[in-house]
Amino acid sequence: MKHESIEKNIPLMSILVVIVISIGAIIEIFPLFWIDKTIEKVEGIRPYTPLELRGRDIYVREGCYNCHSQMIRPFRDEWERYGHYSLAAESKYDHPFQWASKRTGPDLARVGGKYSSLWHQSHMRKPQSVVPESVMPHYPWLEKSKLEYGNITGRMNALNTAHSIAYGETMYTEDMIANAKADLEAQATPDSNTDGVTTRYGNKVAFDNFDGKAGEITELDALVAYLQMLGTLVDFTNYKDQERY
Known part of the structure; x- marks a missing residue:
């Protein structure tokens, strides 16, 4: 067969593989260097509040991304x-992003506001109490474990560095970092003064016990x-193009 001479010639095979990979890189990667922005600016997007950020840390620590994705694909059955x-x-x-690669449970990209905090409390304590067919394990220790946030400013500074490398801009302002602990406590204590949190992060911050x-x-x-x-920051009435899928 014609390809036999290539398969038996290791040096030639290696050269051809490099050529094919190079062509793919030229087509897929190089054009990105001439694009000013690969991410369109969307109104409403903001960085995580200190409390949300620590919640995301726990989400990653517990491996929630192994069973839940946070990426809804542009297909009709998905949306x-x-x-x-x-x-x-x-x-x-997101550093790193939480798109995940599989779904044992539902996608969580739009779960924000879908259920009450009471529902989430029961769900984390015993998932089967609200979703009988769920195979999700129990997480009862979360409501008994005191949240550690003494290093929240260091965490935010580290994210500033990572974000600056990726986007050429900081993620948190000096004012956000200086008030991190107070903002975290205020968001979890709704009867406290929450004006500062709203000023720094906008009016779509949820306050609750x-x-x-x-x-x-x-x-x-x-x-x-x-x-x-999750999924509460963008006003999707400005996006009508999902009808084409």
Whole structure:
């Protein structure tokens, strides 16, 4: 066969492989260097509040991304079930992103506001109490574990560095970092003064006793705060193009 001479000639085979990969790189990668912005600017997108950020840390720590994706693909069956397809800008402040690669459970890109905090409390304590067919494990320790946030400013500074490398701009302002601990506590204590949080992060920040208990801020507070903001920042009435899929 004609390809036999290539398959038996290792040096020639290696050269041809390099050529093919190079062609793919030229077509797929090089054009990106001549594009000013690969992520369109979308109104409403903001960085995570300190409480949401710690909730995201817990989400990653517990491996939630192994069973849940946060990326709705632009196909009709996807957006009819989960909502508007995901925009690149929605992952702008994710380091790393939480798109995942499989779904044992539903996609969570639009879960914010879909359920009450009470629902999330029951779901994390015993998933089968609200979704009988669920195979999700129990996470009862989250509501008993005090949230550690003494290093929140260091975490935000580290993200500033990562974001600056990726986008050439910082993720958090000096004012956000200086008030990080106060903002975290205010978001989990709705009867406190929340004006500062709203000023720094906008009016779409949810304030609640997310774990259902007043007083000590727990890991469940942070996790539910994170889940409750997913997919809530963008006004999708400005995006009508999903009808073409």
